[in-house]
Amino acid sequence: MSTRYFGAPIPRNEDRRLLSGQALFVDDVELPGLLHAAFLRSSIAHARIRRIDVTTARKRAGVVAIYTAADLGDYWRPGPLLVPPPPIAGLMFNQRTQVPLAKDKIRHVGEPLAIVLAENRYLAEDALADIEVEVEPLPAVVDLENALSESAARVHGDVAGNIAARAHQRKGDYAAAAAKADHVIRRRFRYDRGASNPIETRGIVASWDARAGHLTVWDTTQAPVFLRNGLAGMLGLSERQVRVIAPFVGGAFGPKIMLFYPEEVVLPWVAIKLNRPVKWIEDRLEHFFATTQERGQIHDAEMALTRDGKILGVKDTFLHDTGAYDPYGLTVPINSQCTLLGPYVVPNYESSFTAVFTNKPAVTPYRGAGRQHGVFVIERLLDIAARELGIDRAEIRRRNFIPPEAFPYNNEIIYQDFAPLEYDSGNYGPVLDKALDMLGYERFVTEEQRRLRAEGRHVGVGIVCYVEGTGIGPYEGAKIQVQANGKVSLVTGIGTQGQGHYTSFAQIVADRLGVDVRDVDVVTGDTDQFYWGAGTFASRGAVVAGNAVNAAATVVREKILRLAAEHFECAEEDLVLADGAVAIAGVPGKSIRLGELALKANPMRGAVRPGTEPGLEATQYFGPPRGATANGVHAMIVELDPDTFVLTINKYVVVHDCGTVINPLILAGQVHGGVAQGIGNAFYEQLVFDDQAQLLNASLADYLLPTALDVPRVELGHTVTPSPLNPLGIKGAGEAGAIPVGPLFAQAIEDALGLPAQGVELLEIPLSPNRLWELVMKGR
Amino acid sequence: MDTERCTVVVSVNGVRYEREVEPRLLLSDFIRHELRLAGTHVGCEHGVCGACTVLFDAEPVRSCLMFAAQANGHEIMTVEGLAPAADRLHPLQEAMHAAHGLQCGYCTPGILMTLVAFLKDNPRPDEAQIRAAISGNLCRCTGYQHIVDAVMRSVA
Ligand code: FES
Numbered sequence: 001m002s003t004r005y006f007g008a009p010i011p012r013n014e015d016r017r018l019l020s021g022q023a024l025f026v027d028d029v030e031l032p033g034l035l036h037a038a039f040l041r042s043s044i045a046h047a048r049i050r051r052i053d054v055t056t057a058r059k060r061a062g063v064v065a066i067y068t069a070a071d072l073g074d075y076w077r078p079g080p081l082l083v084p085p086p087p088i089a090g091l092m093f094n095q096r097t098q099v100p101l102a103k104d105k106i107r108h109v110g111e112p113l114a115i116v117l118a119e120n121r122y123l124a125e126d127a128l129a130d131i132e133v134e135v136e137p138l139p140a141v142v143d144l145e146n147a148l149s150e151s152a153a154r155v156h157g158d159v160a161g162n163i164a165a166r167a168h169q170r171k172g173d174y175a176a177a178a179a180k181a182d183h184v185i186r187r188r189f190r191y192d193r194g195a196s197n198p199i200e201t202r203g204i205v206a207s208w209d210a211r212a213g214h215l216t217v218w219d220t221t222q223a224p225v226f227l228r229n230g231l232a233g234m235l236g237l238s239e240r241q242v243r244v245i246a247p248f249v250g251g252a253f254g255p256k257i258m259l260f261y262p263e264e265v266v267l268p269w270v271a272i273k274l275n276r277p278v279k280w281i282e283d284r285l286e287h288f289f290a291t292t293q294e295r296g297q298i299h300d301a302e303m304a305l306t307r308d309g310k311i312l313g314v315k316d317t318f319l320h321d322t323g324a325y326d327p328y329g330l331t332v333p334i335n336s337q338c339t340l341l342g343p344y345v346v347p348n349y350e351s352s353f354t355a356v357f358t359n360k361p362a363v364t365p366y367r368g369a370g371r372q373h374g375v376f377v378i379e380r381l382l383d384i385a386a387r388e389l390g391i392d393r394a395e396i397r398r399r400n401f402i403p404p405e406a407f408p409y410n411n412e413i414i415y416q417d418f419a420p421l422e423y424d425s426g427n428y429g430p431v432l433d434k435a436l437d438m439l440g441y442e443r444f445v446t447e448e449q450r451r452l453r454a455e456g457r458h459v460g461v462g463i464v465c466y467v468e469g470t471g472i473g474p475y476e477g478a479k480i481q482v483q484a485n486g487k488v489s490l491v492t493g494i495g496t497q498g499q500g501h502y503t504s505f506a507q508i509v510a511d512r513l514g515v516d517v518r519d520v521d522v523v524t525g526d527t528d529q530f531y532w533g534a535g536t537f538a539s540r541g542a543v544v545a546g547n548a549v550n551a552a553a554t555v556v557r558e559k560i561l562r563l564a565a566e567h568f569e570c571a572e573e574d575l576v577l578a579d580g581a582v583a584i585a586g587v588p589g590k591s592i593r594l595g596e597l598a599l600k601a602n603p604m605r606g607a608v609r610p611g612t613e614p615g616l617e618a619t620q621y622f623g624p625p626r627g628a629t630a631n632g633v634h635a636m637i638v639e640l641d642p643d644t645f646v647l648t649i650n651k652y653v654v655v656h657d658c659g660t661v662i663n664p665l666i667l668a669g670q671v672h673g674g675v676a677q678g679i680g681n682a683f684y685e686q687l688v689f690d691d692q693a694q695l696l697n698a699s700l701a702d703y704l705l706p707t708a709l710d711v712p713r714v715e716l717g718h719t720v721t722p723s724p725l726n727p728l729g730i731k732g733a734g735e736a737g738a739i740p741v742g743p744l745f746a747q748a749i750e751d752a753l754g755l756p757a758q759g760v761e762l763l764e765i766p767l768s769p770n771r772l773w774e775l776v777m778k779g780r
Numbered sequence: 781m782d783t784e785r786c787t788v789v790v791s792v793n794g795v796r797y798e799r800e801v802e803p804r805l806l807l808s809d810f811i812r813h814e815l816r817l818a819g820t821h822v823g824c825e826h827g828v829c830g831a832c833t834v835l836f837d838a839e840p841v842r843s844c845l846m847f848a849a850q851a852n853g854h855e856i857m858t859v860e861g862l863a864p865a866a867d868r869l870h871p872l873q874e875a876m877h878a879a880h881g882l883q884c885g886y887c888t889p890g891i892l893m894t895l896v897a898f899l900k901d902n903p904r905p906d907e908a909q910i911r912a913a914i915s916g917n918l919c920r921c922t923g924y925q926h927i928v929d930a931v932m933r934s935v936a
């Protein structure tokens with residue numbers, strides 16, 4: 001097979017539509033008779049509902065209907081558990097999932113109480129003010145540690161101590177290892193909450209065709225197939241009666257995989273009940289309350305080492321804030337627990353966590369999905385160890401790397417995909433070497449930093465390593481068909497939110513079938529076109545769907561060759577596929593266009609041989625045995641203003657190994673975007689809740705997303721260690737940019753300001769100029 | 781219902797439109813839902829993200845911070861009006877494509893409109909100027925680097 005496209009930096013097929021304003025996003029859907037929804041949301045975090053009176057609101061002109069939980073009848077029920085807890089011995093889990101509209105109790109600010117349907121959004125919002133709500137406020141559960149106390153209020157009345165889950169995993173014997181250690185380090189680490197804030201918020205349009213008995217839902221979801229199946233079940237329809245379309249989606253980053261959001265449950269029901277199409281578009285204020293968030297952990301961790309910096313073991317006990325509900329099971333804390341082990345040999349590990357209910361929006365995965373916290377803990381422990389043992393920070397990491405000959409490397413604990421945490425492949429040393437080299441580490445620490453410091457400048461360096469579990473199962477599928485016009489159609493069940501699937505998947509097909517990459521027409525996220533698969537999450541699109549695409553393209557190629565060989569009465573080996581045609585090699589004039597061959601594969605009259613399938617078409621599925629483990633190193637040089645603590649990044653390097661690369665341009669974009677989100681998380685973004693669980697900064701003016709002035713140019717390097725777990729050798733890359741930025745900032749800032757010498761350690765994320773000032777003042 | 785209405789006569793991408801609207805209707809909603817020019821996006825409705833940027837008498841403005849009524853008698857250009865012909869893109873659009881300056885593409889129309897106006901006044905900007913020019917446009921996907929590259933490519 002020629003590989004003209006695979007591995008090449010091809011600009012994207014989808015760009016033209018997006019650049020000219022022709023791409024369809026959910027809010028662009030306009031239908032005759034469209035109604036607009038607005039939700040009345042709770043302004044308090046924790047309360048018992050006494051009364052909701054909508055009589056006045058209903059009378060307002062332009063209002064068509066208003067519903068509360070009471071109106072939903074039997075349709076009202078808590079959402080499904082999306083990810084059951086993995087089979088970890090002794091695990092305890094209290095399932096409490098979100099409800100469509102709050103009925104008896106309110107559990108976080110922004111929880112929906114009623115839906116207003118009106119002729120336009122302005123009128124619907126007007127009517128919200130007319131709804132009378134009487135509640136009995138309850139004390140809010142905010143702080144993780146207080147939540148566990150006997151006297152704390154209960155988010156769920158029947159859950160004592162607000163404990164959502166407890167899990168314990170271990171390998172080896174930490175206590176024995178620590179007893180023999182030369183050095184043990186103990187610290188407490190905090191990682192606070194942030195919000196994904198895609199520039200497009202969530203949105204839904206639902207339309208019911210009563211004559212056809214058919215529901216169409218446009219949704220900003222990352223999991224259209226699962227949404228369709230779930231909606232059909234809830235509404236008592238068969239799957240065929242429901243079509244979910246995830247059109248162009250304006251960024252997702254995890255929270256758009258969550259389902260069922262209350263709005264997703266209520267809108268289709270309303271569309272059927274009123275027999276009118278309905279639209280709801282989340283506004284930015286709602287996004288801060290109504291879309292799930294992530295992070296919020298407190299770790300008490302310790303590391304036992306030998307005098308020369310070899311890790312003997314790690315023990316970690318942490319609290320995880322799951323918010324008011326836990327529909328996503330334990331994916332986030334288990335990712336934290338597993339990713340903490342990083343690229344290192346940790347012979348003895350003991351980790352337990354308690355997931356805690358609080359009166360804050362539910363926590364589900366957001367880019368990184370808990371991996372950040374684990375990376376933060378191990379990387380900070382290594383920084384402290386390096387300092388206390390007098391070892392260079394890069395050197396201590398290198399000494400602990402899993403050696404290349406040790407793969408596959410089994411970490412002996414259970415990962416989020418229910419499989420043992422086993423790294424498929426990796427070669428960590430060269431990644432670190434390359435990063436140090438690109439950063440100019442040696443020269444910086446031995447010369448430049450000294451010189452600049454002598455000039456009174458506060459410059460520092462950071463280097464962190466990480467692994468990223470990617471490309472988990474269960475499976476994805478793809479259907480490929482050669483069209484009569486010679487174009488190739490490719491459909492898959494995953495949704496796409498900017499990852500370039502229209503191009504990377506097309507590259508795979510174009511090479512297999514010998515067509516121009518622009519002639520591969522990709523459709524994703526429309527369940528009428530393809531209705532199997534799990535969705536876009538865990539950096540798995542390229543790995544899992546990509547390999548399904550490859551498998552389907554391989555079968556179509558075989559069909560093309562077989563049919564063309566019959567047509568020309570030649571051997572398949574004599575044929576070549578190129579330029580959208582099949583030809584006999586070296587025989588001029590013996591060539592047939594693929595479109596023409598597709599027509600021959602679908603005869604209108606005559607007989608076919610038994611077993612013949614029509615068309616040049618194939619559907620194939622791929623499911624990896626377990627996830628593929630990517631890895632990388634981030635390194636940077638920063639300068640801080642010692643008075644204002646304003647930070648400037650002078651150099652930022654990422655070296656990354658995600659196996660075989662389909663499209664380096666798209667990969668670079670994924671890493672850049674991840675780094676930007678990581679920087680936001682590390683230094684700009686923090687959801688600030690007060691002691692009543694009121695969010696104090698719910699706007700983009702107060703919750704600071706990094707701008708073009710805050711994100712530096714990223715210098716990118718690659719190494720390639722293919723994954724043995726899939727035929728294309730791919731590992732995922734979607735989250736790599738975001739994962740290790742927190743510890744990188746902490747390390748580099750400590751270095752720049754010489755904080756350890758002042759008795760100050762940075763053991764929390766996010767940091768900010770304000771927070772640095774507080775910490776430094778406390779140290780003085 | 782208070783049904784006070786006002787007339788808006790506006791030229792958008794060279795086409796004249798006349799509509800009766802509520803005085804409180806935002807210009808962004810007017811463009812998107814009345815005129816059905818949905819290429820202009822809305823990300824925050826409080827003037828921070830820049831996704832809704834259009835050219836208003838050739839100056840970039842945030843259409844979520846204006847009322848449709850204020851556009852009466854003015855000229856607007858949206859992303860739909862950028863390309864010189866149906867089968868051709870504006871050089872900046874071409875450069876964004878070549879440099880992979882967009883991922884989800886949701887911020888892109890606002891960034892294009894901001895930059896078109898900026899480049900008219902600054903035909904040879906350096907990287908720092910480009911970054912400052914788009915610092916009022918939030919992009920959550922790209923980390924901005926490829927957008928900056930695209931602009932440099934378009935002016936090279
Ligand atoms: S939508 Fe207008 S600035 Fe964000």
Ligand code: FES
Binds near residue numbers: 886918920
């Ligand atoms: S490309 Fe997605 S927000 Fe900019």
